Amino acid sequence: MINKLIANIKKTGAPIVVGLDPMLNYIPKQIQENAYKEFGETLEGAAEAIWQFNKGIVDATYDLIPAVKPQIAMYEQFGLPGLAAYKRTIDYCKEKNLVVIGDIKRGDIGSTSAAYATAHLGKIQIGSKTYAPFDEDFATVNPYLGTDGVKPFVDVCKEEKKGIFVLVKTSNPSSGEFQDRIAEGRPVYEWVGEKVAEWGADFMGDGYSYVGAVVGATYPEMGKVLRELMPKTFILVPGYGAQGGKGADLVHFFNKDGLGAIVNSSRGIIAAYKQEKYAEFGEANYADASRQAVKDMVQDISEALENR
Amino acid sequence: MINKLIANIKKTGAPIVVGLDPMLNYIPKQIQENAYKEFGETLEGAAEAIWQFNKGIVDATYDLIPAVKPQIAMYEQFGLPGLAAYKRTIDYCKEKNLVVIGDIKRGDIGSTSAAYATAHLGKIQIGSKTYAPFDEDFATVNPYLGTDGVKPFVDVCKEEKKGIFVLVKTSNPSSGEFQDRIAEGRPVYEWVGEKVAEWGADFMGDGYSYVGAVVGATYPEMGKVLRELMPKTFILVPGYGAQGGKGADLVHFFNKDGLGAIVNSSRGIIAAYKQEKYAEFGEANYADASRQAVKDMVQDISEALENR
Numbered sequence: 001m002i003n004k005l006i007a008n009i010k011k012t013g014a015p016i017v018v019g020l021d022p023m024l025n026y027i028p029k030q031i032q033e034n035a036y037k038e039f040g041e042t043l044e045g046a047a048e049a050i051w052q053f054n055k056g057i058v059d060a061t062y063d064l065i066p067a068v069k070p071q072i073a074m075y076e077q078f079g080l081p082g083l084a085a086y087k088r089t090i091d092y093c094k095e096k097n098l099v100v101i102g103d104i105k106r107g108d109i110g111s112t113s114a115a116y117a118t119a120h121l122g123k124i125q126i127g128s129k130t131y132a133p134f135d136e137d138f139a140t141v142n143p144y145l146g147t148d149g150v151k152p153f154v155d156v157c158k159e160e161k162k163g164i165f166v167l168v169k170t171s172n173p174s175s176g177e178f179q180d181r182i183a184e185g186r187p188v189y190e191w192v193g194e195k196v197a198e199w200g201a202d203f204m205g206d207g208y209s210y211v212g213a214v215v216g217a218t219y220p221e222m223g224k225v226l227r228e229l230m231p232k233t234f235i236l237v238p239g240y241g242a243q244g245g246k247g248a249d250l251v252h253f254f255n256k257d258g259l260g261a262i263v264n265s266s267r268g269i270i271a272a273y274k275q276e277k278y279a280e281f282g283e284a285n286y287a288d289a290s291r292q293a294v295k296d297m298v299q300d301i302s303e304a305l306e307n308r
Numbered sequence: 309m310i311n312k313l314i315a316n317i318k319k320t321g322a323p324i325v326v327g328l329d330p331m332l333n334y335i336p337k338q339i340q341e342n343a344y345k346e347f348g349e350t351l352e353g354a355a356e357a358i359w360q361f362n363k364g365i366v367d368a369t370y371d372l373i374p375a376v377k378p379q380i381a382m383y384e385q386f387g388l389p390g391l392a393a394y395k396r397t398i399d400y401c402k403e404k405n406l407v408v409i410g411d412i413k414r415g416d417i418g419s420t421s422a423a424y425a426t427a428h429l430g431k432i433q434i435g436s437k438t439y440a441p442f443d444e445d446f447a448t449v450n451p452y453l454g455t456d457g458v459k460p461f462v463d464v465c466k467e468e469k470k471g472i473f474v475l476v477k478t479s480n481p482s483s484g485e486f487q488d489r490i491a492e493g494r495p496v497y498e499w500v501g502e503k504v505a506e507w508g509a510d511f512m513g514d515g516y517s518y519v520g521a522v523v524g525a526t527y528p529e530m531g532k533v534l535r536e537l538m539p540k541t542f543i544l545v546p547g548y549g550a551q552g553g554k555g556a557d558l559v560h561f562f563n564k565d566g567l568g569a570i571v572n573s574s575r576g577i578i579a580a581y582k583q584e585k586y587a588e589f590g591e592a593n594y595a596d597a598s599r600q601a602v603k604d605m606v607q608d609i610s611e612a613l614e615n616r
Contacts, residue, residue, distance in 0.1 A: 021420070023419070024434070032435075036434075036435055041434045041435030041436060041437040042434065042437070042439075043432075043434065043439055043441065045434060045435075046432075046434045071416075071420055071423075073414070073416055073420045073421070073423035073424045073427065074420070074423050076423065076424060076427040076428075076441070077423040077424070077426040077427040077432055077441060078427075078432065078434075078441065079395075079427070079439065079441030079442065080388060080391055080392055080395065082427075082441070083388055083391060084388055087387075087388065105414070105415060105416055105450075106381070106413070107413060107450065108379075108381055108413055109478060109479070109480035109483075110480065111331070112329070112379055112381045112382070113381070115379075115381035115382050115384065115385040116381045116384065116385070118385040119381065119384040119385040119386075119387070119390075120384075124351075124354075124385055124386065126332070126344075126349045126350065126351065126353060126354045127340075127344055127349030127353075128349060129349040129350070131350075131351055131387065133351065133384070133385060133386065133387035133390070134387065142413075142415065142450050142452055143452070143486065144450055144451070144452040144475060144478075144486060144487070145475075145478050145480055145482070145483055146480065146482035146483055146484065146485035146486060146487070147482040147485060148480040148481060148482040148483070149480070149482075167452060167453075170417060170452075170453050171417070172417035172418065172453055172454070172456040172457070173456060174453070174454035174455040174456040174457075175417075175453055175454055175456070176454070177454035177455060177499075177503065178451065178452060178454060178496060178499060178500060179452070179454070181489075181491035181492060181496060181499060182491055182492060183489035183490055183491040183496065184489060184490060188486060188489060188491065188496060191485075191486060191489060192486060195485065
């Protein structure tokens with residue numbers, strides 16, 4: 001699946017991923033009203049609105065992008081109907097040949113991590129039948145519990161030829177509280193980065209490992225160090241756009257081959273129509289605004305990479 | 309809710325929580341067969357088997373215990389039907405006046421953590437209506453992302469009078485890889501423990517904070533240090549029984565008032581009938597075996613506390 005991700009990036013020339021993290025207040029009133037008319041002001045109604053909103057964005061952008069990253073929390077907050085919309089979004093994006101990175105940030109120990117891995121990347125046996133419950137292509141994983149917590153994901157990925165992105169240095173302001181603590185001469189995030197490289201060393205695609213890392217665009221200097229520490233690790237980079245990261249901040253996340261990183265934008269793309277820059281599109285044409293925002297993001301990053 | 313947890317512990321005299329972490333191979337064949345007969349060998353069939361299994365254990369133990377801790381991963385691996393069984397289990401346990409600790413180990417940043425908090429502890433507004441999606445009483449939270457990741461849970465808890473348990477030192481063998489790194493003179497888990505005490509300082513019930521911690525029974529010496537570092541923090545202690553923790557290991561997790569800790573056992577209780585010790589009950593009477601295992605666990609811990 002890492003090979004497919006890279007093939008998709010090469011095909012589109014866009015090392016980006018669109019974060020499908022819908023909030024109700026991003027969704028045009030008309031879409032919400034139609035959904036509530038059919039399902040009432042219920043969890044089902046909200047889930048339908050989310051799904052229609054997502055579909056509009058995917059239809060308007062799928063030819064320009066290699067991958068999407070739905071954030072499961074945004075669906076989980078609408079309970080079971082929300083999670084049904086998550087699954088529907090995954091399936092639809094896969095139909096459109098997009099790589100789906102489930103941003104689930106799960107992590108536990110032993111058999112429990114194995115259960116999460118099964119849920120999102122693997123298959124479960126029930127009697128004589130087998131099912132793939134959520135069936136994303138990649139998932140994000142939290143490393144706080146150590147190898148016990150991550151290994152079960154890697155094991156399932158090896159069976160399914162799927163991958164993970166392990167949190168190393170997150171994009172948020174307080175990520176340094178624990179991740180930046182200097183432990184035995186180097187910050188905790190470097191210890192984690194080193195483990196990520198180790199976990200992925202014997203599980204390689206063509207050039208990059210199936211075990212990737214998450215490093216925030218908001219910390220470019222740390223990105224540079226981590227890029228060198230984990231040369232074969234694909235880096236998923238959140239924090240571009242709404243969180244403050246710019247194209248120029250991103251160049252050190254990429255290797256000299258122009259690969260090695262994929263940059264996420266969520267709000268900046270899916271709620272583009274709310275920005276002054278894209279206001280001319282209007283609420284009804286929100287998906288066209290998203291398409292333009294994708295083009296602008298690709299251009300920003302391409303220019304930064306050319307000028308480095 | 310921390311007050312209710314303590315009241316339930318005092319009423320039952322049992323500082324324990326039963327981990328409702330069903331695996332298909334724990335579930336008696338007859339229950340599975342009945343479920344498959346009705347729903348086929350499907351995710352729905354497996355979910356029905358889990359629910360019937362849980363109900364049997366809850367019915368056989370609810371008068372002896374203060375709380376249950378369903379591990380969501382074990383349900384998530386059965387997709388949407390599995391998560392419906394999770395929700396059904398929560399609702400049933402609450403009917404039985406048990407405190408429900410959702411072992412979800414979620415953690416993200418800002419609005420995403422807020423969405424998880426809404427999903428599991430809070431309420432979501434849809435038009436003019438309000439819904440509580442999963443509605444556990446407590447949830448476990450991963451601290452790797454720092455205050456940004458935890459604060460949104462605390463905010464929702466303040467509104468709902470609910471609580472969280474933050475992972476500090478986990479029970480698994482490799483938890484030390486990052487948690488034990490000595491950073492600026494002390495291990496990372498102590499830095500996390502100190503933050504947990506800080507996050508909970510202004511959110512107190514009668515004697516204990518709504519912000520608790522997770523510290524594994526398998527690390528009793530660290531538990532002793534953390535107990536002193538976080539005197540007002542209730543500690544959820546996994547790792548008893550199947551993972552190797554014994555009653556005598558647990559005494560330092562408790563304060564002198566005999567409170568301050570609640571010890572989890574999952575496999576040791578719910579799959580008790582598979583142990584030689586309880587084999588006489590037989591598969592059909594699995595729930596009675598669980599009841600006896602609860603009694604034995606309470607006695608083991610009580611004796612250890614009396615003899616300290």
